[in-house]
Amino acid sequence: MSDQQQGGHAGTPELTAADIEQAAALLDAGELVAFPTETVYGLGGDAASPAAVARIYAAKGRPANHPVIVHLPPGGDPQYWAAEWPEAAQKLVEAFWPGPLTLIVKRHARIPDAVSGGQDSVGLRCPSHPVAQKLLAAFSKRRGGHGGVAAPSANRFGHVSPTTAQHVRDEFGAAVHVLDGGACDVGIESTILDLSRGFPALLRPGHVSPLDIARVLGEAPRLPDGSDATAPRASGTLKAHYAPRTPLALLPFEALEPLLAAARDAGETVALVARGSRAGAWASAANVHFVAAPEEPQVYARELYGLLRVLDRANVSRILIEKLPETLEWIAVNDRLGRAAAAFEAQQD
Structure with a gap:
């Protein structure tokens, strides 16, 4: 992890503890908050609230069957959200969390269907951006240590993802509360690895590479070649996505x-x-x-x-x-x- 990720970002506006608590209170009240991660800015809502998740879908114009990723704070308990926690998941968490890796596992019965687009799996990750970590920790504290924030990219569905706070404002204006954490270090969305079917399968490539994963697990993940018909739906995996308005x-x-x-x-x-x-x-x-x-x-x-x-x-x-x-x-x-x-x-x- 870079020094920037651990300690702050050059040129980042100074956010106070009060700013973080205000944003956590909005999440607690079922409102949406855009916040920076090391990958892109996320449009966050309470992952345990179907109403809050519905607000995310409505704001983005996102299909209701397209799942969102649950973001957890450092020290959060991913097993609270999972019906099963494979040994491979624990190895990858120890190697790459906090960081740009999302793990798909079987969803616990207590988790709303809305988060997973009605599937029996859930995507979990722990971002490394310091602002994201502070926000997630403050929100989780309000939920007895089990708070999670559902947060797809903070843009209209299918369009270019935001890597600065201004990009989010360009998309939503004053309709969404934005925490400005400067420009994102990685710049593209997290790697998504499916562990819900008994073997590792890469659903979306990202900063954590297949070679990185293979080194930890001792086996290479299946790569997305279009033949994996049983793969769960995952964020950012539709054929047409991330598009500008200009052809x-x-x-x-x-x-x-x-x-x-x-x-x-x-x-x-x-x-x-x-x-x-x-x-x-x-x-x-x-x-x-x-x-x-x-x-x-x-x-x-x-x-x-x-x-x-x-x-x-x-x-x-x-x-x-x-x-x-x-x-x-x-x-x-x-x-x-x-x-x-x-x-x-x-x-x-």
């Missing part, structure tokens, strides 16, 4: 060049996100808003959603993104870009 295409650079030429001939301005070594003359073309793609997967992940939001405001007709290497180190960024592009594929056919 986006994700293709090898050779396939982007005809689109760039066509835009030039039509007098349109397009955005191009590609490695500088590949962009060539297109990087300085008059009709191209060029952004050099980060070369490191973790940097790309941290900057991705902020970049898509900037390009949404750049007055371009289309966002063209160079496809990334299909390797495990790029699996999480490829996943988010692929889902963002999928939102527009039907329109192109």
